Amino acid sequence: MTDDEQTGLSRRIWQQTWPMTLGVLSLLGFNLVDSVFVARLGTEPLAAQSFTFPLVFLTIGIQVGMGIAIAALISRAIGAGQEERAGRLGVLVLTGGGAVMAALALLLWAVQDPAFALLGASDRLREVIRPFWTVQLCASWVGAMAYFGYSLFRAHGNTRFPGTMMMVTSLVNLVLDPILIFGLGPVPALGLEGAAWASLAAFSLGGLITALALRGRGWLERDDVLREVRESAGPFAAIAGPAMVSQLMPPLAAMLATGLVARLGESAVAAWGLTSRLESFSIVLVLGMTMALPPWLGRCYGGGRWQEVERVMATAARMVVFWQLGLGLVLAVLAAPLAGLLVEDGAVRDHLTVLIRFLPPSYGLLGVCMLVVSASNALGWPVRAMTISFLRLFACYLPLLSLGAWLGGLTGLAIGAALGNTLAGAMAWLGYRRALAGTR
Template sequence: MILGMIMMMSFGLIDTFFVSLLGTDQLAAISFTFPVTFTVISLNIGLGIGTSAIIGKLRGAGEMTQSKQHATGALILSFLLVGLLALLGFFGIDIIFRALNATDNLMPYIHDYMGIWYLSSIFLALPMVGNSVLRACGDTRTPSIIMAAGGGLNALLDPLLIFGWGPVPAMGIQGAALATFIAWLVGASWILYLLAVRRKLILPRFLTLAEMRESSRDILRIGLPAAGANMLTPVAGGVMTAVVASYGAEAVAAWGVGNRLESIASIVILALSMTLPPFISQNVGAGNINRVHEAYSRTLKFILIWQLAVFVVMWLLSTWIAAAFAKEQAVAELIALFLVIVPLGYGMQGIIILTNSSLNAMHRPMSALTLSVIRLFVFYVPVSVAGSWLFGLKGLFWGTVVANLAMAAVSYLIFTRAISAQYNEGSTTA
């Protein structure tokens, strides 16, 4: 799982690295796109969560025909919903990025990148949801291979399309988006072939309106709250990007690099957020609430120690990492500043993320959604903005650490109450 997710996340990081070689304006432009692209990806994540839960339950009950119907419906639904969101985003590029404080000199680069990226996002939906179908059927190896292959293909195409070689013209930032488009198109074709031909896990036809309505209702009942929770993150990220933009293009560039490095630094947290929930769900169903509490507690202790080690490594290598991603000294200094402060809060952020996924596993999606709202709009944004007002960009960085610390405490308290409620429900049933 970790290997596949690293390769999947490498899309943004590799794009950022090669685009950084073009200059600060191009790096700032691609940094502006992060909250927008993550909004679309978050919808796919939510649909994947709903798909996995429904397919796993149906196959466990032996309902193979229903499982194929819902898997087919999930792919169609994701294609339609992401396609609609991409269409709205494409025609709203100017409105969206002006709202994020993108300057006139950056808008041409943003248009070049997002014009192709929105088209490619439709093909991302199919492998992401298709991989959820495979995982629900017990196969975690193939999804990781597909994600790894996509990341590898993107890495190979990036320098070729961005800088050109031989008959291939240099396309600049547009080449980064085209590399992503090709990688996701290959992934979509691969997953459809596996599901339809090799594994026969989907129906070889389009669903009727009644079948589509039934499948969509079941998937969205779980997927929409999960997608909503995930989509709040880029909304808050957009607000933060707008605040950072007030410090100039160099600050935005550094912020964008830092956010992409955060994805890699938090890879173990994200992998655990996908492997802990099935364990919790099974034990809740079996009434083993003590095991749920023990698994949650041990995972949190581990992640705090692990992320502290990650922070130390990033702190020690901060200057070298900054130099690798920035040509200008001003940008490199801000990246280094980010790396010696913000990663200190990643362990606490792990507590928040794992608590959220655990609540979903305990069939409390609205509690998880509420937790996300509190995290982002009671702590993260207000505390970080307050730090910015008082102490500048350095204060903003420290504000994220303080916000994660406070929210981690709230998250632990909410989960403890959920466990107590689960004990009471078990006692009542008994």
């Protein structure tokens, strides 16, 4: 590929990615803002919120797994010229996805006490979590429905609308957070629970606007939906099953990691929760690519354009490595002032400084691993994607994190996690190259 072709491809990738990058940035930004505002309430509310992150990631994992499967099937149908089938699949993602996410929300509400006790939350913290968790689960369901709507736009090659809606919901949450958490005028201070109400209001607005935007586009086809269920059940399960398992493994690993960190005290848990939010914020380019590129790759798969797949992936991987390595080094240098900006408590600030110094520089190869997993689902390799996710978390990340914590406490834990991310990225890229060679 010539330099001009490389530049042109990089520009196309960026054009597809930047709307989703800005959208994810704003969405994750309001999650980080949630934690910053909650941190002003004290260490106990922040620790309570941090204990909910693994289960929140669980709900997100299932909704993303379903979205991956449907987006892959829709983009492949479009690539093969099957527009009516793409419309029927659009109806299925909204109805079936909503039912599954509602059942999950009810289950997580019913098992909250034993779940949070298993994570290490004390009786007092579980009392703090309970009212917040009820509203947060409602917000998660509404957010999932909005996400399924965004997935339809992405599958049809439109990344600007979902990116814009993510920014809108972020701004609404940003405005409502301080009002509902601390109170303003006639609005009472709701404390930690106010953060969940702000999220619910923001996601509700996003879902309403998305529903109105879908009207009249012809992307939803109700005729022969039952026949489509029968025909697509097998292909859907072949993608969604491994994709869901892949998406469920990170929250499971997060629960195990949180339980390990809990042995180091509530201040360590609070710092770990903030680091998790900061991690998502700092890999926003990767997250944007994992949302924007799979529909493109799926259309290539439907049309048999494997050389284009190879060029797109190579260019995207280079972009990820260079960007994340540079950003990671900047964050490592600014770790102390950044931690001081995010939290006031001295112990939490010291822990957060250590975590920021070691983890962000490893996000370059972590991003490559995430890109390979996302692409594998779009390219008809769901089992490979699941295998890579498993090896990343349970053969690289958690063992090295645990070993580091045993040898060096929180500092050792941070170093072990960074080494795990690096090893996982190298392993994932080698696996992708072997799979791609098999298509020739």
